[in-house]
Amino acid sequence: MLGKFQPGATTEIGVELTSPQATRADLSISDANGRTIHHLQLNEHARKKLWFGIKPKKDGSVTVTLTVPSKKTLTHSITLTATRLPITLVSIAPGQRKRSTAQLKTAEESAIVMLSSAGFPHTTQGYGAVQSVITDLESLAALEQRQSEALGQFLAGCGILLLDKASSSVIERLGRSAGCAGQLIRSYDQLSEIPQLLQQLDELRPPRLPESKTLALLTTSQPHLAVPLYLFGYLLLMVLLSSLLKRPALLLALPLLTAATGLVVWYGTGGQQLTLWAEAETGDPIARLAAIQYSGGDRRGFQETTFTTDMVITRLEDQQTSTPIERREENDLYHLTSDTMLFEPVRYRLDGIVRQPHRFSLLLDNGQPIVRNTGTDTTPAGRLLWKRHSYALPALSPDETWHPELQGERPSTPAERLLSRRLSFNSAALLIPISQGWGGFASSATSTTGWLVIRSSTGGRS
Amino acid sequence: MSLIRLATISSLAYLLPLTLWLTAQLELNDWAAARVTTLFDQAVHITLIAQIIGVILLFFKPIEGSRQNDISAVALVLFFPLPLLTLSWLSGSLEIIPITLGSLMVALTGLTAFGIRQGLSHILPNPAIREGMIGALLIAQLILLWQFRQAWWGWTGL
16 A cells, blocks of 8 residues: 555555454445445455555545454544655665655655555556656565566556666566557666656656546437427427317326336336547557446436456446445456436446557658558558548558548547547547457447547657 | 316426426536436426416416316326426436425315315305405415425425
Protein backbone atom coordinates (compact mmCIF):
# COMPACT_ATOMS: atom_id res chain seq x y z
CA MET A 1 0.00 0.00 0.00
CA LEU A 2 1.47 3.33 -1.01
CA GLY A 3 -0.20 5.34 1.78
CA LYS A 4 -1.23 8.04 -0.71
CA PHE A 5 -4.00 8.16 -3.22
CA GLN A 6 -5.24 10.40 -5.98
CA PRO A 7 -9.01 11.03 -5.82
CA GLY A 8 -10.70 9.04 -8.57
CA ALA A 9 -7.70 6.77 -9.16
CA THR A 10 -7.26 3.22 -7.96
CA THR A 11 -4.65 1.97 -5.53
CA GLU A 12 -4.23 -1.25 -3.57
CA ILE A 13 -4.26 -2.61 -0.06
CA GLY A 14 -2.75 -5.74 1.41
CA VAL A 15 -4.74 -7.89 3.84
CA GLU A 16 -3.08 -10.61 5.91
CA LEU A 17 -5.27 -13.27 7.49
CA THR A 18 -4.63 -16.23 9.77
CA SER A 19 -7.20 -18.56 11.27
CA PRO A 20 -6.85 -21.18 14.05
CA GLN A 21 -9.08 -23.51 12.04
CA ALA A 22 -10.03 -24.12 8.46
CA THR A 23 -13.03 -22.00 7.59
CA ARG A 24 -14.77 -20.05 4.91
CA ALA A 25 -14.92 -16.27 5.31
CA ASP A 26 -16.31 -13.25 3.53
CA LEU A 27 -14.03 -10.27 3.22
CA SER A 28 -15.96 -7.11 2.44
CA ILE A 29 -14.18 -3.95 1.26
CA SER A 30 -16.15 -0.70 1.32
CA ASP A 31 -14.64 2.05 -0.79
CA ALA A 32 -15.76 4.55 -3.43
CA ASN A 33 -16.99 1.62 -5.53
CA GLY A 34 -19.47 0.62 -2.86
CA ARG A 35 -19.03 -2.79 -1.28
CA THR A 36 -16.96 -5.57 -2.80
CA ILE A 37 -17.29 -9.00 -1.23
CA HIS A 38 -14.55 -11.60 -1.57
CA HIS A 39 -15.45 -15.17 -0.62
CA LEU A 40 -12.35 -16.78 0.88
CA GLN A 41 -11.18 -20.16 2.12
CA LEU A 42 -8.84 -19.94 5.14
CA ASN A 43 -6.71 -22.93 6.03
CA GLU A 44 -5.75 -23.95 9.57
CA HIS A 45 -2.88 -21.81 10.92
CA ALA A 46 -1.89 -20.82 7.39
CA ARG A 47 -1.11 -17.18 6.77
CA LYS A 48 -2.90 -15.77 3.78
CA LYS A 49 -1.75 -12.49 2.25
CA LEU A 50 -4.03 -10.93 -0.32
CA TRP A 51 -3.76 -7.77 -2.37
CA PHE A 52 -6.83 -5.94 -3.54
CA GLY A 53 -7.29 -3.05 -5.91
CA ILE A 54 -9.36 -0.32 -4.27
CA LYS A 55 -10.66 3.15 -4.98
CA PRO A 56 -10.66 5.13 -1.71
CA LYS A 57 -13.58 7.38 -0.87
CA LYS A 58 -13.16 11.15 -1.18
CA ASP A 59 -11.88 11.41 2.42
CA GLY A 60 -9.42 8.58 1.72
CA SER A 61 -11.19 6.06 3.93
CA VAL A 62 -11.52 2.36 3.20
CA THR A 63 -13.24 -0.14 5.51
CA VAL A 64 -12.41 -3.83 5.52
CA THR A 65 -14.76 -6.27 7.27
CA LEU A 66 -14.13 -9.97 7.74
CA THR A 67 -17.13 -12.20 8.46
CA VAL A 68 -16.81 -15.88 9.36
CA PRO A 69 -19.74 -18.38 9.30
CA SER A 70 -20.30 -17.99 13.07
CA LYS A 71 -21.33 -14.40 12.17
CA LYS A 72 -18.37 -12.96 14.02
CA THR A 73 -17.10 -9.84 12.29
CA LEU A 74 -13.84 -7.97 12.41
CA THR A 75 -13.81 -4.43 11.02
CA HIS A 76 -10.80 -2.28 10.29
CA SER A 77 -10.78 1.20 8.73
CA ILE A 78 -7.85 2.99 7.21
CA THR A 79 -7.52 6.50 5.85
CA LEU A 80 -5.10 7.33 3.05
CA THR A 81 -3.58 10.74 2.40
CA ALA A 82 -4.98 12.44 -0.68
CA THR A 83 -2.77 14.02 -3.29
CA ARG A 84 -3.75 15.79 -6.49
CA LEU A 85 -0.32 15.11 -8.00
CA PRO A 86 0.65 11.98 -9.91
CA ILE A 87 2.73 9.62 -7.80
CA THR A 88 6.38 8.79 -8.39
CA LEU A 89 7.57 5.56 -6.79
CA VAL A 90 11.20 5.59 -5.72
CA SER A 91 12.97 2.41 -4.71
CA ILE A 92 16.74 2.82 -4.72
CA ALA A 93 19.71 2.08 -2.49
CA PRO A 94 19.13 3.33 1.11
CA GLY A 95 22.13 5.67 1.00
CA GLN A 96 20.72 7.61 -1.95
CA ARG A 97 17.13 7.93 -0.75
CA LYS A 98 17.46 11.19 1.18
CA ARG A 99 19.28 12.90 -1.62
CA SER A 100 16.91 11.66 -4.29
CA THR A 101 13.84 12.85 -2.37
CA ALA A 102 15.36 16.32 -2.02
CA GLN A 103 16.30 16.44 -5.72
CA LEU A 104 12.88 15.29 -6.92
CA LYS A 105 10.90 17.57 -4.63
CA THR A 106 12.59 20.68 -5.94
CA ALA A 107 12.03 19.98 -9.60
CA GLU A 108 9.16 17.61 -10.28
CA GLU A 109 5.44 18.14 -9.89
CA SER A 110 4.66 14.79 -8.35
CA ALA A 111 4.10 13.15 -5.01
CA ILE A 112 7.05 10.98 -4.07
CA VAL A 113 6.61 7.64 -2.34
CA MET A 114 9.79 5.95 -1.10
CA LEU A 115 9.54 2.20 -0.77
CA SER A 116 11.51 -1.01 -0.73
CA SER A 117 11.02 -3.63 -3.43
CA ALA A 118 8.53 -5.45 -1.16
CA GLY A 119 6.32 -2.35 -1.24
CA PHE A 120 5.85 -2.33 -5.02
CA PRO A 121 2.20 -2.82 -6.05
CA HIS A 122 1.03 -6.38 -6.57
CA THR A 123 -1.94 -5.45 -8.75
CA THR A 124 -2.44 -3.26 -11.80
CA GLN A 125 -4.82 -1.11 -9.77
CA GLY A 126 -1.92 -0.30 -7.43
CA TYR A 127 -0.44 1.76 -10.27
CA GLY A 128 -3.68 3.71 -10.78
CA ALA A 129 -2.17 7.09 -9.82
CA VAL A 130 1.50 6.22 -10.46
CA GLN A 131 3.07 8.13 -13.30
CA SER A 132 6.70 7.10 -12.93
CA VAL A 133 8.91 4.59 -11.16
CA ILE A 134 12.52 5.27 -10.26
CA THR A 135 14.43 2.21 -9.21
CA ASP A 136 17.55 0.11 -9.68
CA LEU A 137 18.20 -3.36 -11.01
CA GLU A 138 18.61 -4.87 -7.53
CA SER A 139 15.10 -3.76 -6.55
CA LEU A 140 13.68 -5.05 -9.84
CA ALA A 141 15.33 -8.43 -9.34
CA ALA A 142 13.83 -8.69 -5.84
CA LEU A 143 10.23 -8.29 -7.07
CA GLU A 144 7.83 -11.21 -6.66
CA GLN A 145 6.15 -12.62 -9.74
CA ARG A 146 2.87 -10.76 -9.13
CA GLN A 147 4.75 -7.51 -8.59
CA SER A 148 6.71 -8.02 -11.83
CA GLU A 149 3.50 -8.70 -13.72
CA ALA A 150 1.86 -5.58 -12.31
CA LEU A 151 4.93 -3.51 -13.18
CA GLY A 152 4.87 -5.05 -16.68
CA GLN A 153 1.27 -3.96 -17.10
CA PHE A 154 2.17 -0.48 -15.85
CA LEU A 155 4.94 -0.26 -18.45
CA ALA A 156 2.64 -1.65 -21.16
CA GLY A 157 0.34 1.24 -20.29
CA CYS A 158 3.10 3.76 -21.12
CA GLY A 159 4.28 4.22 -17.55
CA ILE A 160 7.67 5.87 -17.05
CA LEU A 161 10.52 3.77 -15.64
CA LEU A 162 13.95 5.24 -14.78
CA LEU A 163 16.65 2.72 -13.94
CA ASP A 164 19.85 3.48 -12.13
CA LYS A 165 22.87 2.74 -14.33
CA ALA A 166 21.16 0.11 -16.45
CA SER A 167 22.84 -1.12 -19.62
CA SER A 168 21.28 -0.47 -23.00
CA SER A 169 20.56 -4.20 -23.47
CA VAL A 170 18.47 -4.24 -20.28
CA ILE A 171 16.58 -1.14 -21.38
CA GLU A 172 15.99 -2.65 -24.81
CA ARG A 173 14.75 -5.94 -23.34
CA LEU A 174 12.33 -4.20 -21.02
CA GLY A 175 11.21 -1.92 -23.82
CA ARG A 176 10.12 -4.81 -26.03
CA SER A 177 7.06 -5.56 -23.95
CA ALA A 178 6.42 -1.97 -22.90
CA GLY A 179 4.03 0.51 -24.46
CA CYS A 180 5.01 3.58 -26.48
CA ALA A 181 7.79 1.57 -28.21
CA GLY A 182 9.71 1.39 -24.95
CA GLN A 183 10.63 5.07 -25.21
CA LEU A 184 9.56 5.71 -21.63
CA ILE A 185 12.14 3.37 -20.09
CA ARG A 186 15.46 5.11 -19.59
CA SER A 187 18.65 4.73 -17.64
CA TYR A 188 20.22 7.50 -15.58
CA ASP A 189 23.67 7.93 -14.08
CA GLN A 190 23.22 10.92 -11.79
CA LEU A 191 20.25 11.81 -9.58
CA SER A 192 20.41 15.33 -10.94
CA GLU A 193 19.36 14.01 -14.39
CA ILE A 194 16.05 12.70 -13.10
CA PRO A 195 13.88 15.87 -13.08
CA GLN A 196 14.77 16.74 -16.66
CA LEU A 197 14.32 13.14 -17.81
CA LEU A 198 10.91 12.93 -16.16
CA GLN A 199 9.84 16.14 -17.86
CA GLN A 200 11.00 14.89 -21.27
CA LEU A 201 9.34 11.52 -20.89
CA ASP A 202 6.10 13.02 -19.64
CA GLU A 203 5.81 14.91 -22.92
CA LEU A 204 6.20 11.63 -24.84
CA ARG A 205 3.29 9.97 -23.07
CA PRO A 206 0.14 9.49 -25.14
CA PRO A 207 -2.82 11.70 -24.37
CA ARG A 208 -5.09 10.62 -21.57
CA LEU A 209 -8.11 8.55 -22.33
CA PRO A 210 -11.31 10.47 -22.83
CA GLU A 211 -13.17 11.21 -19.64
CA SER A 212 -16.00 8.95 -18.64
CA LYS A 213 -18.50 11.65 -19.60
CA THR A 214 -17.14 11.69 -23.15
CA LEU A 215 -17.37 7.93 -23.29
CA ALA A 216 -20.90 8.14 -22.02
CA LEU A 217 -21.76 10.37 -25.00
CA LEU A 218 -21.19 7.41 -27.26
CA THR A 219 -24.12 5.53 -25.85
CA THR A 220 -26.45 8.23 -24.63
CA SER A 221 -26.59 10.56 -27.61
CA GLN A 222 -29.49 8.67 -29.13
CA PRO A 223 -32.75 10.44 -28.30
CA HIS A 224 -35.33 8.27 -26.60
CA LEU A 225 -38.28 8.82 -28.90
CA ALA A 226 -40.30 6.10 -27.24
CA VAL A 227 -41.32 8.21 -24.23
CA PRO A 228 -42.64 11.27 -26.15
CA LEU A 229 -44.43 8.89 -28.53
CA TYR A 230 -45.92 7.02 -25.61
CA LEU A 231 -47.16 10.13 -23.78
CA PHE A 232 -48.35 12.14 -26.78
CA GLY A 233 -49.87 9.06 -28.42
CA TYR A 234 -51.85 8.46 -25.26
CA LEU A 235 -53.09 12.06 -25.12
CA LEU A 236 -54.08 11.96 -28.79
CA LEU A 237 -56.03 8.74 -28.30
CA MET A 238 -57.71 10.25 -25.26
CA VAL A 239 -58.85 13.30 -27.28
CA LEU A 240 -60.10 11.10 -30.16
CA LEU A 241 -61.94 8.64 -27.95
CA SER A 242 -63.54 11.35 -25.82
CA SER A 243 -65.17 12.79 -28.94
CA LEU A 244 -66.03 9.41 -30.53
CA LEU A 245 -67.26 7.33 -27.63
CA LYS A 246 -70.96 7.39 -26.90
CA ARG A 247 -70.36 6.12 -23.38
CA PRO A 248 -67.59 8.40 -22.08
CA ALA A 249 -67.16 6.21 -18.96
CA LEU A 250 -65.31 3.76 -21.25
CA LEU A 251 -62.54 6.35 -21.39
CA LEU A 252 -61.41 5.02 -18.01
CA ALA A 253 -60.01 1.92 -19.69
CA LEU A 254 -57.49 3.82 -21.81
CA PRO A 255 -55.21 5.15 -18.99
CA LEU A 256 -55.19 1.70 -17.42
CA LEU A 257 -54.31 -0.01 -20.71
CA THR A 258 -51.60 2.56 -21.50
CA ALA A 259 -50.04 2.24 -18.04
CA ALA A 260 -50.05 -1.56 -18.39
CA THR A 261 -48.37 -1.25 -21.81
CA GLY A 262 -45.65 0.96 -20.27
CA LEU A 263 -45.07 -1.59 -17.56
CA VAL A 264 -44.79 -4.47 -20.01
CA VAL A 265 -42.36 -2.57 -22.25
CA TRP A 266 -40.09 -1.00 -19.63
CA TYR A 267 -40.08 -3.44 -16.73
CA GLY A 268 -38.03 -6.60 -16.53
CA THR A 269 -34.39 -7.56 -16.71
CA GLY A 270 -32.36 -4.47 -17.45
CA GLY A 271 -30.42 -4.37 -20.69
CA GLN A 272 -26.67 -4.19 -20.77
CA GLN A 273 -24.22 -2.61 -23.11
CA LEU A 274 -20.47 -2.49 -23.20
CA THR A 275 -18.62 0.43 -24.73
CA LEU A 276 -14.92 0.05 -25.32
CA TRP A 277 -12.48 2.78 -26.13
CA ALA A 278 -8.88 2.10 -26.88
CA GLU A 279 -6.45 4.68 -28.14
CA ALA A 280 -2.98 3.95 -29.45
CA GLU A 281 -0.39 6.37 -30.67
CA THR A 282 2.52 5.66 -33.03
CA GLY A 283 1.39 2.15 -33.89
CA ASP A 284 2.55 0.69 -30.59
CA PRO A 285 0.89 -2.21 -28.87
CA ILE A 286 -2.29 -1.03 -27.28
CA ALA A 287 -1.26 0.61 -24.11
CA ARG A 288 -4.52 1.06 -22.36
CA LEU A 289 -8.07 -0.02 -22.72
CA ALA A 290 -11.03 1.49 -21.02
CA ALA A 291 -14.53 0.18 -21.17
CA ILE A 292 -17.80 1.19 -19.69
CA GLN A 293 -20.46 -1.30 -18.81
CA TYR A 294 -23.97 0.07 -18.75
CA SER A 295 -26.57 -1.98 -16.96
CA GLY A 296 -30.20 -1.04 -17.26
CA GLY A 297 -30.75 2.30 -18.88
CA ASP A 298 -33.72 1.46 -21.05
CA ARG A 299 -35.51 -0.71 -18.53
CA ARG A 300 -36.21 -0.95 -14.84
CA GLY A 301 -35.28 -4.21 -13.18
CA PHE A 302 -32.69 -6.48 -11.69
CA GLN A 303 -29.46 -6.98 -13.57
CA GLU A 304 -26.58 -9.38 -13.09
CA THR A 305 -23.40 -9.48 -15.14
CA THR A 306 -20.41 -11.76 -14.74
CA PHE A 307 -16.83 -10.93 -15.63
CA THR A 308 -13.55 -12.69 -15.18
CA THR A 309 -11.33 -11.25 -12.49
CA ASP A 310 -8.75 -10.27 -15.11
CA MET A 311 -10.77 -7.10 -15.38
CA VAL A 312 -10.36 -4.12 -13.12
CA ILE A 313 -13.85 -2.99 -12.22
CA THR A 314 -14.77 0.40 -10.86
CA ARG A 315 -18.28 1.64 -10.22
CA LEU A 316 -18.63 5.07 -11.75
CA GLU A 317 -21.73 6.27 -10.01
CA ASP A 318 -24.88 5.15 -8.24
CA GLN A 319 -22.95 3.79 -5.31
CA GLN A 320 -25.43 1.57 -3.61
CA THR A 321 -24.39 -0.58 -0.72
CA SER A 322 -27.28 -2.88 -1.58
CA THR A 323 -25.74 -3.80 -4.93
CA PRO A 324 -22.24 -5.04 -4.16
CA ILE A 325 -19.56 -6.10 -6.57
CA GLU A 326 -19.09 -9.71 -5.60
CA ARG A 327 -16.06 -11.79 -6.34
CA ARG A 328 -16.03 -15.55 -5.94
CA GLU A 329 -12.55 -16.79 -5.26
CA GLU A 330 -13.13 -20.38 -6.29
CA ASN A 331 -14.13 -19.63 -9.87
CA ASP A 332 -12.38 -16.31 -10.41
CA LEU A 333 -15.46 -14.36 -11.37
CA TYR A 334 -16.91 -10.98 -10.58
CA HIS A 335 -20.67 -10.79 -10.20
CA LEU A 336 -22.05 -7.30 -10.68
CA THR A 337 -25.61 -7.01 -9.50
CA SER A 338 -27.75 -3.92 -9.54
CA ASP A 339 -31.34 -2.75 -9.46
CA THR A 340 -31.58 -0.42 -12.40
CA MET A 341 -34.11 2.27 -13.25
CA LEU A 342 -35.47 3.48 -16.56
CA PHE A 343 -32.98 5.95 -18.12
CA GLU A 344 -30.67 5.63 -15.12
CA PRO A 345 -28.11 3.00 -15.94
CA VAL A 346 -25.59 1.77 -13.44
CA ARG A 347 -22.19 2.39 -14.95
CA TYR A 348 -19.05 0.46 -14.26
CA ARG A 349 -15.68 1.33 -15.61
CA LEU A 350 -13.61 -1.62 -16.65
CA ASP A 351 -9.87 -1.05 -17.02
CA GLY A 352 -7.59 -3.62 -18.48
CA ILE A 353 -4.67 -4.15 -20.79
CA VAL A 354 -4.75 -5.86 -24.11
CA ARG A 355 -1.57 -6.43 -26.02
CA GLN A 356 -0.86 -6.71 -29.72
CA PRO A 357 -4.15 -6.04 -31.43
CA HIS A 358 -4.14 -4.87 -35.04
CA ARG A 359 -1.13 -2.84 -36.18
CA PHE A 360 -1.34 -0.04 -38.70
CA SER A 361 0.87 2.74 -39.90
CA LEU A 362 -0.81 5.98 -40.86
CA LEU A 363 1.42 8.18 -42.97
CA LEU A 364 0.60 11.66 -44.22
CA ASP A 365 2.40 11.92 -47.58
CA ASN A 366 2.15 15.53 -48.75
CA GLY A 367 -0.90 15.79 -46.57
CA GLN A 368 -2.50 12.69 -48.17
CA PRO A 369 -3.12 9.83 -45.68
CA ILE A 370 -1.69 6.40 -46.54
CA VAL A 371 -2.68 3.44 -44.37
CA ARG A 372 -0.62 0.26 -44.18
CA ASN A 373 -1.29 -2.95 -42.29
CA THR A 374 1.98 -3.53 -40.44
CA GLY A 375 0.68 -6.52 -38.48
CA THR A 376 0.64 -10.20 -39.29
CA ASP A 377 -3.15 -10.64 -39.53
CA THR A 378 -5.74 -9.20 -41.87
CA THR A 379 -7.27 -6.11 -40.31
CA PRO A 380 -11.01 -5.48 -40.22
CA ALA A 381 -12.69 -2.78 -42.26
CA GLY A 382 -12.90 0.55 -40.45
CA ARG A 383 -13.12 4.27 -41.04
CA LEU A 384 -10.53 6.92 -41.84
CA LEU A 385 -11.25 10.40 -40.53
CA TRP A 386 -9.52 13.17 -42.40
CA LYS A 387 -10.34 16.83 -43.00
CA ARG A 388 -13.73 16.52 -41.25
CA HIS A 389 -14.77 13.67 -43.57
CA SER A 390 -15.14 9.96 -42.98
CA TYR A 391 -13.84 7.36 -45.50
CA ALA A 392 -14.59 3.62 -45.59
CA LEU A 393 -11.32 1.78 -44.93
CA PRO A 394 -11.42 -1.75 -46.44
CA ALA A 395 -9.99 -4.87 -44.77
CA LEU A 396 -6.25 -4.93 -45.38
CA SER A 397 -4.04 -8.00 -45.62
CA PRO A 398 -0.54 -7.84 -44.08
CA ASP A 399 1.68 -5.18 -45.70
CA GLU A 400 -1.17 -3.95 -47.90
CA THR A 401 -1.51 -0.19 -48.25
CA TRP A 402 -4.55 1.96 -48.94
CA HIS A 403 -5.32 5.61 -49.50
CA PRO A 404 -8.68 7.34 -49.93
CA GLU A 405 -9.70 7.88 -53.55
CA LEU A 406 -13.41 8.59 -53.44
CA GLN A 407 -15.11 11.55 -51.81
CA GLY A 408 -15.61 11.10 -48.08
CA GLU A 409 -18.86 11.35 -46.16
CA ARG A 410 -19.86 13.48 -43.20
CA PRO A 411 -19.08 11.68 -39.92
CA SER A 412 -22.29 9.89 -38.99
CA THR A 413 -21.78 7.63 -35.97
CA PRO A 414 -21.22 9.08 -32.48
CA ALA A 415 -17.68 7.68 -32.41
CA GLU A 416 -16.83 9.34 -35.72
CA ARG A 417 -18.33 12.67 -34.66
CA LEU A 418 -16.54 12.56 -31.30
CA LEU A 419 -13.17 11.74 -32.85
CA SER A 420 -13.65 14.27 -35.65
CA ARG A 421 -14.12 17.00 -33.05
CA ARG A 422 -10.89 15.93 -31.34
CA LEU A 423 -8.82 16.08 -34.52
CA SER A 424 -7.12 19.12 -35.96
CA PHE A 425 -8.10 19.81 -39.60
CA ASN A 426 -4.96 18.38 -41.24
CA SER A 427 -4.64 15.36 -38.97
CA ALA A 428 -5.98 11.94 -39.80
CA ALA A 429 -7.20 9.10 -37.64
CA LEU A 430 -8.32 5.51 -38.06
CA LEU A 431 -11.29 3.97 -36.32
CA ILE A 432 -10.99 0.21 -36.23
CA PRO A 433 -13.89 -1.75 -34.74
CA ILE A 434 -13.03 -4.00 -31.83
CA SER A 435 -14.94 -7.21 -32.10
CA GLN A 436 -17.09 -8.59 -29.32
CA GLY A 437 -15.07 -10.66 -26.93
CA TRP A 438 -11.86 -8.79 -27.73
CA GLY A 439 -10.25 -8.53 -24.34
CA GLY A 440 -11.92 -11.72 -23.21
CA PHE A 441 -14.63 -10.35 -20.99
CA ALA A 442 -17.68 -9.57 -23.04
CA SER A 443 -20.44 -12.03 -22.38
CA SER A 444 -22.59 -13.23 -25.27
CA ALA A 445 -25.54 -11.18 -24.01
CA THR A 446 -23.53 -7.97 -24.22
CA SER A 447 -23.71 -5.71 -27.23
CA THR A 448 -20.33 -4.14 -27.82
CA THR A 449 -19.37 -0.95 -29.56
CA GLY A 450 -15.62 -0.73 -29.50
CA TRP A 451 -13.15 1.28 -31.53
CA LEU A 452 -9.40 1.23 -31.76
CA VAL A 453 -8.25 4.76 -32.50
CA ILE A 454 -4.99 5.48 -34.29
CA ARG A 455 -4.17 9.11 -34.87
CA SER A 456 -1.45 10.73 -36.90
CA SER A 457 1.01 12.53 -34.66
CA THR A 458 2.36 16.02 -35.23
CA GLY A 459 5.31 14.54 -37.12
CA GLY A 460 2.88 13.26 -39.75
CA ARG A 461 3.54 9.57 -39.08
CA SER A 462 1.67 7.27 -36.81
CA MET B 1 -71.21 19.75 -20.90
CA SER B 2 -71.19 16.49 -18.98
CA LEU B 3 -69.00 16.08 -15.92
CA ILE B 4 -66.91 13.36 -17.62
CA ARG B 5 -66.20 15.66 -20.57
CA LEU B 6 -65.26 18.45 -18.15
CA ALA B 7 -62.93 16.01 -16.37
CA THR B 8 -61.33 15.08 -19.74
CA ILE B 9 -60.83 18.71 -20.77
CA SER B 10 -59.45 19.83 -17.40
CA SER B 11 -57.05 16.85 -17.36
CA LEU B 12 -55.87 17.59 -20.90
CA ALA B 13 -55.49 21.25 -19.98
CA TYR B 14 -52.66 20.47 -17.57
CA LEU B 15 -51.29 17.19 -18.92
CA LEU B 16 -50.64 18.43 -22.45
CA PRO B 17 -48.44 21.40 -21.44
CA LEU B 18 -46.84 19.28 -18.71
CA THR B 19 -45.94 16.55 -21.22
CA LEU B 20 -44.59 19.17 -23.62
CA TRP B 21 -42.44 20.68 -20.87
CA LEU B 22 -41.25 17.28 -19.63
CA THR B 23 -40.25 15.87 -23.01
CA ALA B 24 -38.60 19.16 -24.02
CA GLN B 25 -36.59 19.11 -20.78
CA LEU B 26 -35.63 15.50 -21.34
CA GLU B 27 -34.55 16.14 -24.92
CA LEU B 28 -32.57 19.24 -24.03
CA ASN B 29 -30.87 17.54 -21.10
CA ASP B 30 -29.12 14.24 -21.31
CA TRP B 31 -31.60 11.40 -20.94
CA ALA B 32 -29.20 9.38 -18.87
CA ALA B 33 -28.45 12.20 -16.47
CA ALA B 34 -29.58 12.10 -12.88
CA ARG B 35 -31.87 15.00 -13.82
CA VAL B 36 -34.39 12.52 -15.20
CA THR B 37 -35.35 11.58 -11.64
CA THR B 38 -35.79 15.21 -10.61
CA LEU B 39 -37.85 15.98 -13.71
CA PHE B 40 -40.26 13.11 -13.15
CA ASP B 41 -40.45 14.01 -9.46
CA GLN B 42 -41.40 17.61 -10.34
CA ALA B 43 -43.90 16.37 -12.93
CA VAL B 44 -45.64 14.16 -10.36
CA HIS B 45 -45.94 17.04 -7.87
CA ILE B 46 -47.41 19.30 -10.56
CA THR B 47 -49.77 16.51 -11.61
CA LEU B 48 -51.14 16.00 -8.11
CA ILE B 49 -51.75 19.72 -7.59
CA ALA B 50 -53.45 19.95 -11.01
CA GLN B 51 -55.56 16.89 -10.21
CA ILE B 52 -56.73 18.49 -6.97
CA ILE B 53 -57.65 21.70 -8.79
CA GLY B 54 -59.39 19.66 -11.51
CA VAL B 55 -61.38 17.51 -9.11
CA ILE B 56 -62.57 20.53 -7.10
CA LEU B 57 -63.51 22.37 -10.32
CA LEU B 58 -65.88 19.52 -11.20
CA PHE B 59 -68.19 20.41 -8.33
CA PHE B 60 -68.28 24.19 -8.77
CA LYS B 61 -71.39 23.93 -10.94
CA PRO B 62 -74.60 22.07 -10.07
CA ILE B 63 -74.50 18.33 -10.77
CA GLU B 64 -76.67 17.45 -13.75
CA GLY B 65 -75.93 13.79 -14.38
CA SER B 66 -76.27 10.65 -12.36
CA ARG B 67 -74.18 9.73 -9.32
CA GLN B 68 -72.44 7.12 -11.46
CA ASN B 69 -71.33 9.87 -13.83
CA ASP B 70 -69.96 11.91 -10.92
CA ILE B 71 -67.89 8.98 -9.69
CA SER B 72 -66.71 8.24 -13.24
CA ALA B 73 -65.64 11.88 -13.60
CA VAL B 74 -63.62 11.77 -10.36
CA ALA B 75 -62.13 8.42 -11.42
CA LEU B 76 -61.19 9.90 -14.81
CA VAL B 77 -59.35 12.81 -13.16
CA LEU B 78 -57.63 10.24 -10.96
CA PHE B 79 -56.69 7.81 -13.75
CA PHE B 80 -55.84 10.32 -16.46
CA PRO B 81 -52.14 10.80 -15.57
CA LEU B 82 -51.59 7.08 -14.88
CA PRO B 83 -49.11 6.61 -17.80
CA LEU B 84 -47.03 9.52 -16.51
CA LEU B 85 -47.11 8.16 -12.95
CA THR B 86 -46.06 4.74 -14.30
CA LEU B 87 -43.08 6.33 -16.06
CA SER B 88 -42.10 8.16 -12.90
CA TRP B 89 -42.09 4.85 -11.00
CA LEU B 90 -40.07 3.14 -13.74
CA SER B 91 -37.52 5.95 -13.67
CA GLY B 92 -37.05 5.46 -9.95
CA SER B 93 -38.30 8.95 -9.05
CA LEU B 94 -41.06 7.68 -6.79
CA GLU B 95 -42.11 4.40 -5.30
CA ILE B 96 -45.60 2.94 -5.57
CA ILE B 97 -46.78 3.78 -2.02
CA PRO B 98 -46.24 7.59 -2.23
CA ILE B 99 -47.89 7.64 -5.67
CA THR B 100 -50.86 5.64 -4.32
CA LEU B 101 -51.17 7.85 -1.22
CA GLY B 102 -50.97 10.97 -3.40
CA SER B 103 -53.77 9.62 -5.61
CA LEU B 104 -55.72 8.72 -2.49
CA MET B 105 -55.40 12.35 -1.39
CA VAL B 106 -56.87 13.46 -4.73
CA ALA B 107 -59.72 10.94 -4.35
CA LEU B 108 -60.45 12.19 -0.81
CA THR B 109 -60.47 15.77 -2.08
CA GLY B 110 -62.97 14.78 -4.78
CA LEU B 111 -65.20 13.00 -2.28
CA THR B 112 -65.06 15.97 0.10
CA ALA B 113 -66.00 18.38 -2.71
CA PHE B 114 -68.80 16.02 -3.73
CA GLY B 115 -69.94 15.83 -0.08
CA ILE B 116 -69.94 19.62 0.26
CA ARG B 117 -72.14 20.01 -2.82
CA GLN B 118 -74.50 17.19 -1.88
CA GLY B 119 -74.78 18.25 1.78
CA LEU B 120 -75.40 21.94 1.12
CA SER B 121 -77.88 21.13 -1.67
CA HIS B 122 -80.10 19.52 0.97
CA ILE B 123 -79.54 22.13 3.71
CA LEU B 124 -79.75 25.39 1.75
CA PRO B 125 -82.88 25.80 -0.42
CA ASN B 126 -81.97 29.26 -1.80
CA PRO B 127 -79.95 28.62 -4.98
CA ALA B 128 -77.99 31.89 -4.82
CA ILE B 129 -76.91 31.41 -1.22
CA ARG B 130 -76.29 27.70 -1.81
CA GLU B 131 -74.01 28.20 -4.84
CA GLY B 132 -72.21 31.06 -3.10
CA MET B 133 -71.63 28.94 -0.03
CA ILE B 134 -70.49 25.88 -2.04
CA GLY B 135 -68.13 28.07 -4.09
CA ALA B 136 -66.66 29.64 -0.96
CA LEU B 137 -66.14 26.25 0.74
CA LEU B 138 -64.54 24.70 -2.35
CA ILE B 139 -62.19 27.66 -2.72
CA ALA B 140 -61.34 27.40 0.99
CA GLN B 141 -60.62 23.69 0.49
CA LEU B 142 -58.35 24.49 -2.46
CA ILE B 143 -56.50 27.21 -0.52
CA LEU B 144 -56.02 24.92 2.47
CA LEU B 145 -54.63 22.11 0.34
CA TRP B 146 -52.30 24.54 -1.43
CA GLN B 147 -51.10 26.18 1.80
CA PHE B 148 -50.46 22.86 3.51
CA ARG B 149 -49.11 21.07 0.43
CA GLN B 150 -45.72 20.49 2.04
CA ALA B 151 -47.44 18.81 4.99
CA TRP B 152 -49.48 16.34 2.93
CA TRP B 153 -46.63 15.78 0.48
CA GLY B 154 -44.54 14.84 3.50
CA TRP B 155 -47.29 12.62 4.87
CA THR B 156 -47.67 10.75 1.60
CA GLY B 157 -43.90 10.47 1.20
CA LEU B 158 -43.76 12.54 -1.99
